[in-house]
Amino acid sequence: MSIFDYFRNGKKDTASIAKERLQIIVAHERNQRSQPDYLPKLQQELLDVIRKYVDVDQDQVEVQLDNNGNCSVLELNIVLPDR
Amino acid sequence: MAKIIVVTSGKGGVGKTTTSAAISSGIAMRGHKTAVIDFDIGLRNLDIIMNCERRVVYDFVNVINGEANLRQALIKDKRAENLYILPASQTRDKDALSVEGVERVLKELADDGFEYIICDSPAGIEHGAFMAMYFADMAIVVANPEVSSVRDSDRILGILQSKSRRAEQGERVEECLLLTRYNPERVEKGEMLGVKDVEEILATKLLGVIPESETVLKASNQGIPVIHDKESPAGQAYSDAVARILGEEVEHRFMSVEQKGLFQRLFRRSA
Numbered sequence: 121m122s123i124f125d126y127f128r129n130g131k132k133d134t135a136s137i138a139k140e141r142l143q144i145i146v147a148h149e150r151n152q153r154s155q156p157d158y159l160p161k162l163q164q165e166l167l168d169v170i171r172k173y174v175d176v177d178q179d180q181v182e183v184q185l186d187n188n189g190n191c192s193v194l195e196l197n198i199v200l201p202d203r
Numbered sequence: 204m205a206k207i208i209v210v211t212s213g214k215g216g217v218g219k220t221t222t223s224a225a226i227s228s229g230i231a232m233r234g235h236k237t238a239v240i241d242f243d244i245g246l247r248n249l250d251i252i253m254n255c256e257r258r259v260v261y262d263f264v265n266v267i268n269g270e271a272n273l274r275q276a277l278i279k280d281k282r283a284e285n286l287y288i289l290p291a292s293q294t295r296d297k298d299a300l301s302v303e304g305v306e307r308v309l310k311e312l313a314d315d316g317f318e319y320i321i322c323d324s325p326a327g328i329e330h331g332a333f334m335a336m337y338f339a340d341m342a343i344v345v346a347n348p349e350v351s352s353v354r355d356s357d358r359i360l361g362i363l364q365s366k367s368r369r370a371e372q373g374e375r376v377e378e379c380l381l382l383t384r385y386n387p388e389r390v391e392k393g394e395m396l397g398v399k400d401v402e403e404i405l406a407t408k409l410l411g412v413i414p415e416s417e418t419v420l421k422a423s424n425q426g427i428p429v430i431h432d433k434e435s436p437a438g439q440a441y442s443d444a445v446a447r448i449l450g451e452e453v454e455h456r457f458m459s460v461e462q463k464g465l466f467q468r469l470f471r472r473s474a
Contacts (some may be wrong), residue, residue: 133393138350139400146357146404153361 141157155185175198205313207320209339209449213355215326218345218383221419223323224428225438226254226343229445231286232430238277240308241291242335243325244299250290253280254426264292267304273311283433287317301332301363309338317424327364337368341377341448343410347384348396356380379410381444387460398458411444413437414457443467
C-alpha cells in the first residue's frame, strides 16, 4: 500500500462498486430469464385489449408469473389513470 | 466417448481463442487425442493463433457440405503430437452450420478415436455460438474481471442451462469459469474485481485464473499457444487448468501479489 491510499479513505473502491452493480443487474436478468418466452407478448396483447376501453400507459401494466411448487400464479397489475 | 468442451464467453476479446489453443494443446501434450474446432464462421482466427494459417486447404463448412472429408480438412499440429485443428470457413453465410451437420462431424471425430473435442465459440449469442455450445458436455466460460464481461458470462450460463442439448434432456452441462487477464496488484488496490467476487456473482466453479501477462501477446505474435511457454505465469496457469480438466486436484496459483524484494518495494513506495 502506498501513502496515496490514505487519500481514498471514506470513498468506496471501484471494485466494490462494480460488484454491487453486477449483483443487482445479474439478479434482475436471472429473474427475467426464468419467465416463459410468451410473457412480453402476453403483456402487449393484454395492454391492447385494455386500451380499447381505458387509456393506460405502457408502463402502467405489470405482468408477473410466480411459481409456488406445482401451482403458478399469473399476477396482473394495472394502474388506471385518474378520472 | 469423446468429451466435448466448448470455450465460450458472450463478450468478444476476452481470450476464447487463446484459451482454446492453450487448452487443446495442453490436453494433447498429456497424451490424449484432441481436436480443436473453430466455430467462428467468417472470422477464422484459431489457425493464425496456432500457426497453421498457410496450411488451410479445406474447412469445417466444406466437411459439413460433403465437399471434403474430415481427414482432408484436419490439420495436424506441428508442436503437439496428438492435436488436430479444424479451421472455420471464411464464407459470409452465417447459417452454414446446421445442427445435423455439426453433430455428424462430432460423431465422426469420436468414432475416429478422438478423446477430447474443443469447440472455440465465436463471440455473441447468435447461431455460431449456439452451434458451438449445443453438444457440449463441459463449458469453459472465459471472463475478464470487468463488468461487461461478467454480465455477459451470466447470460451465457443461462443459455447453457436452457438451450444446450444436455439441458433439453434434463441434464446439465458441466460449467466452469476461467478468469483471464487477472491482475492481482489491481485487485489488491481495489481497482479490479477479485476472483472471489466473480465466483460469487456467477455462482460457478472456478477452473483457473490466468494472470495478465506480456507472454500472451508474444505467444500469439509467433503462433505458439502460450501453454508451450513453461516460464510464463500464463502458460503455467493454463497447464494447471488442463490438469484440472483431466480430473487432478491442483491448487490455484497467481491469485495474489507475489512477494517483492526489498529493492522493488522501496522503488514502488517512492513511485
